[in-house]
Amino acid sequence: MKMATITPSGLILAAVTSMALAQAAMAQSMDYGSLQDLFGEPVTTSATGKPQRASEVPAAMTIVTADEITKSGARTIPDVLNRVAGIDVLQWTSSNADVGIRGYNQGYNPRLLVLVNGRQVYQDFYGMTLWSSIPVQLSEIRQIEVVKGPQSALFGFNAVSGVINIVTYSPFYDDVGTVEATLGNLGQKEFSFVKTLKLGTRGGIRLSAGGWDMDTYGTNTSTNWAKFYDKKSSSRTASLDSLFQITPDIQAGLETTWNSINEFGIASSGEYVRNDYKTYSIRGNLKANTRIGLLEANAYSNNLDVNLGSRVSFVNTKMRSNIVQLQDLVKLDDRLTTRIGLEFRDISMKSYPVRGATNGYKNYALSNMFDWQATTDLSLTLALRGDHTALYRDGPRPYPFTDTDYERSFNSFSYNAGMVWRVTANDSLLLTTARGISSPSLIELRNNSVTAPSPNSLLISGNPNVDPSVTTSYEIGWRHMIDDINGFGRLSVSHQKTTDLKFVNLSSPKLINGYRVFLLGDNLGSTQAWTLEAELQGKLDAFRWNLSWMWMDTEDAIKISNLLIGENYEKSNARNTVKANIGWDSGPWSTDLLLLWKSKTYRYLQDGSNKTLFEVNPGLMTQASVGYQVTSDLRISLSGANLLKDETRLTPAPKAERRVWATVSYKL
Amino acid sequence: MNKHKVMGLIAVGLLATLPARGAEMDAKQVTIAAKALGFVSPKASAGAKVVVTAGAAPVAAVQSAMSAASVAAGDAGSAAGAFAVFVASADEAKKANGKGTVTVGNDVACVDAGACVIAVETTPKVTIYVSKAAASAAGVDFDPNFKMMITEK
Structure with a gap:
């Protein structure tokens, strides 16, 4: 009898063979496409962290689908978001924009958490989002999820006015490929490429790259800021995402991205700035289906190189956000699901213009979410999160402060609670309350001193003693499905109050340890607002349409003159915003028209040595697109924005010119 | 008691002793x-065997929805080795229960009884029920x- 012998190489071959022959495993990552196909509606994890159907989330949420993005003709994410009820877009230039949810939008808006597949893409530098730097091509987006209201307990940092989660096609589950080219007036030239590739049966990658060149709006050459104003803007982006089935119960992913942008924008101080940023990131992700739940570990590093020029300063620095997140999602019984999360953040920035000091903070957070399906018609959600933040600074004494000031630590607490009651088969009532935390950004905290200043010097510094802003909100919403229009009606009333508002205070110096200091982070009051949102959406035959109205009443209680801080929310929050979107699809044709109207607003602009309050009254604004599907793979479209006038004042920045562009899209 | 009443009572009694059977699944449910x-x-392998018992679902609809599977009409007892069996009652499901066989009930009651692995409702919206047992x-x-x-459940 001959005995079989097992060699090391044989063992490896056997292991590889058994892996190859193994049945496909359970998916730890969510297969959005298959679940959407099953339930007949988009699915999401952005409301509670738990997979849910869009119609069941305990939050005011809108999901913009890939089909809607394509038909809109939009070429930027802010243009896509501008269609959503409750969203405000400040389009400073043809490429630079800030996005706000339920008002309080401003240059470098620091109140919004923007994610790409769960990775933050807002910058801890100012807490702002550089929309042009987001390393995503529109053609690789499966859906954009917009959650309105504070979500700090569920998502942590910056989720003060809401969360925008951009979900791309999966490198593992989806098979997509697109190459697109766009040409337009204002020198618009754009190209993008997206392709998923399967690596056997156990892995896949998604490659994407793109770039654009565009002239910015306006021909204004005011001498005060002309040197910072360059008509040319550009962006270059590349990313690689991957997902692998390691064992039947474990998936691992690796993602890396790179972007370079150069564009003209408006800073939080209301000043013109020339943005020159480079971002790069790397992320590893591990998901495991275990006896104790769906475990997920997520670690990433976001890096930002800054070259930012304004009238008064030039910022040249490097910033890094290292983040580790662990979570366990467990279905405790048929009705109760919980998610326990741990998060560690190490955020740091180099001093400038002279290196030699590093400012930063470490943050430790623990969160817990419970989602309870109390009855068939009633579900309740409660999420709690505690953060411990410890500042640090390496380098010489941080004049005018002392090292002790930068050894400060503080705790913050946030919550989200929601109830969805399905009153009838067609009616649901939503009640939510939340406490959101806006932690100080690095700019608000940092100190660049590397040498002792002269006595009695006038200094500019971040403030280690600045406190987080706290936003508390309450909302009641009602949604009614209307079969006759194949759509729904929605009405919501919400109230938000923000205390310890943080501002750049470059106008009223404080005396600190014998020095007069302008503080880049100062708590200077509070603000509150009532918001009413009404929305009606339907689809009849070839027509699809959405009509929304948002009314807002704002009351500020700010301790110093609005002129000194450059913000006046009572005047900059539009009292009324009306959006009407209608589309018509027939055979290979699709058309889309967005009409948008906002009440008159006022916004400060730092133009040269004066800060002036600008009236912004754009009247009726439009975006439109006509698309034609030439073959199943080839689509052409002609789109435009600001079509009604040659020039439209959208913000205090130079007026927006009429834009028209044509796009050719080919599926690979 | 007249003859008709007697026959009626017998019929009711017979019905009461029969296992509950849901209505045949429609194409959307399938x-x-x-x-x-x-x-x-x-997951099911290509060509996996799927059995549909009488009254559970239209065989053609199942074949259309599971084009990669080998779908055939049969009884629950012939389901050995099948990936899935569409059944019309809890009793049939119990007969079909075997290692790796997913029993699909045409009624949620079958899942409630712990006999079927899965059942679906499509109105007013898609709802899926699974028996853990x-x-x-x-x-x-x-x-x-x-x-x-x-x-x-």
Whole structure:
């Protein structure tokens, strides 16, 4: 009898063979496409962290689908978001924009958490989002999820006015490929490429790259800021995402991205700035289906190189956000699901213009979410999160402060609670309350001193003693499905109050340890607002349409003159915003028209040595697109924005010119 | 008691002793059930055997929804080795329960009874029910994300 012998190489071959022959495993990552196909509606994890159907989330949420993005003709994410009820877009230039949810939008808006597949893409530098730097091509987006209201307990940092989660096609589950080219007036030239590739049966990658060149709006050459104003803007982006089935119960992913942008924008101080940023990131992700739940570990590093020029300063620095997140999602019984999360953040920035000091903070957070399906018609959600933040600074004494000031630590607490009651088969009532935390950004905290200043010097510094802003909100919403229009009606009333508002205070110096200091982070009051949102959406035959109205009443209680801080929310929050979107699809044709109207607003602009309050009254604004599907793979479209006038004042920045562009899209 | 009343009582008595049978699944229910089966682990291999018992669902609809499977009409007793069996009653499901066989009921009551692994409703909206006991007995599990979005019993 001959005995079989097992060699090391044989063992490896056997292991590889058994892996190859193994049945496909359970998916730890969510297969959005298959679940959407099953339930007949988009699915999401952005409301509670738990997979849910869009119609069941305990939050005011809108999901913009890939089909809607394509038909809109939009070429930027802010243009896509501008269609959503409750969203405000400040389009400073043809490429630079800030996005706000339920008002309080401003240059470098620091109140919004923007994610790409769960990775933050807002910058801890100012807490702002550089929309042009987001390393995503529109053609690789499966859906954009917009959650309105504070979500700090569920998502942590910056989720003060809401969360925008951009979900791309999966490198593992989806098979997509697109190459697109766009040409337009204002020198618009754009190209993008997206392709998923399967690596056997156990892995896949998604490659994407793109770039654009565009002239910015306006021909204004005011001498005060002309040197910072360059008509040319550009962006270059590349990313690689991957997902692998390691064992039947474990998936691992690796993602890396790179972007370079150069564009003209408006800073939080209301000043013109020339943005020159480079971002790069790397992320590893591990998901495991275990006896104790769906475990997920997520670690990433976001890096930002800054070259930012304004009238008064030039910022040249490097910033890094290292983040580790662990979570366990467990279905405790048929009705109760919980998610326990741990998060560690190490955020740091180099001093400038002279290196030699590093400012930063470490943050430790623990969160817990419970989602309870109390009855068939009633579900309740409660999420709690505690953060411990410890500042640090390496380098010489941080004049005018002392090292002790930068050894400060503080705790913050946030919550989200929601109830969805399905009153009838067609009616649901939503009640939510939340406490959101806006932690100080690095700019608000940092100190660049590397040498002792002269006595009695006038200094500019971040403030280690600045406190987080706290936003508390309450909302009641009602949604009614209307079969006759194949759509729904929605009405919501919400109230938000923000205390310890943080501002750049470059106008009223404080005396600190014998020095007069302008503080880049100062708590200077509070603000509150009532918001009413009404929305009606339907689809009849070839027509699809959405009509929304948002009314807002704002009351500020700010301790110093609005002129000194450059913000006046009572005047900059539009009292009324009306959006009407209608589309018509027939055979290979699709058309889309967005009409948008906002009440008159006022916004400060730092133009040269004066800060002036600008009236912004754009009247009726439009975006439109006509698309034609030439073959199943080839689509052409002609789109435009600001079509009604040659020039439209959208913000205090130079007026927006009429834009028209044509796009050719080919599926690979 | 006249003859008709006697016959009526006998008929009622006979009906009461018969196992409960739901209405045959319609094409939409079959489509949803087939999609839900895509979240079963281990997954069906190409050409997997699927049996449809009388009154459970239209065989053609099942074949259309599961084009990669080998679908045939049969009885629950002939389901050995099948990936899935569409059944019309809890009793049939109990006969079909075997290692790796997913029993698809045409009525949620079958899942309530712990006999069927899965049943679906499509009105007023898509709802999927899974019996944990039946799934465990069958030796099958579902995608963890899918399980968060369904009703487990």
